[in-house]
Amino acid sequence: MNSDQFDQHIPEPSSPSTQTSTSSASSPLSSVDLRVSSSASSSSENYTREKIQRHLKFDKAHYVILDNSNSKNSAICWRSFGFPAVLDTNGAPQKIPNFVSCKKCFTTYSYVSNSTTFLNKHSCLSSDQKTKSTLPSSRDTSSQSLITNYSQPKIVRLPDSYSKDMKDLVVRWICKDMRPFAIVDDDGFRSIAQRCVSIGNKCFV
Incomplete structure (x- = not known):
């Protein structure tokens, strides 16, 4: 066999661009995984007290406050407080963990220890209790009689x-x-x- 015939049977080395395209085509799942992970990380949000309070005030179409459905929690503070939640794509509320928010002023606190002592000192709750204590019920008002029903005021003519x-x-x-x-x-x-x-x-x- 002469040298010309030998050269015809030697395969040419592939170019770097061909190798790159081959390697990328051989692993399509890796690129998909990268895109999914990046989109998932961008959709998540690190919530803070200030962010939640701002969302509840100005983005009521997507953020709500859920009532505490736990019947064991009979503390008075749960009349004014609830759990902040964000609505998903289907409109279902997803609770934001470790936070509670006031239903009136949207003030938000960190809540991780199930302690309600600091919630009972909230200004909105204190004002509600004062209002209820100062307003008599209709039953009490109707049952009370005026002092004038029992005695006529004494009329004295001065000299x-x-x-x-x-x-x-x-x-x-x-x-x-x-x-x-x-x-x-x-x-x-x-x-x-x-x-x-x-x-x-x-x-x-």
């Missing part, structure tokens, strides 16, 4: 001498103390006030 004394004191006060910006410090005002107390003590006690 003319008392009326004359009051007028004299008022005139003296006006003439003597022309200081409208310091009325409570005037001697005339104090004399009138003392006279009123004396008359009330004699006539109504």
Whole structure:
């Protein structure tokens, strides 16, 4: 066999570009896995108290607050608090773990120890309790009777001498103390006030 025939049977080495395309074509799953992992990492979000509070305030179409469905938790704070959640593509709420949010002001706290002591001190809950304690129920209001139903107010006619004394004191006060910006410090005002107390003590006690 001559040298020309030998050269015809030697295969030519493949180029680097051909090797690269071959290797990439032989492992299509690796590129798919990379794309999936990158998209999954971009869709996840690291939630903080501030982020959740902002979402609940300004993105109500995608963020809601779920009631605490645990019947064992009878603490009063759960009337105002719940668990923040984000709606998935199907509109189903997905609870955001380790956080609780106020249903009124959307203030959000970290919640990992099942302790409700700090929740009971929240301002919205305190205002609700004060409002409920100051508003009487309709049943209590209807059952209460006015004091005037039991006794008629005593009507006392003051003697003319008392009326004359009051007028004299008022005139003296006006003439003597022309200081409208310091009325409570005037001697005339104090004399009138003392006279009123004396008359009330004699006539109504």
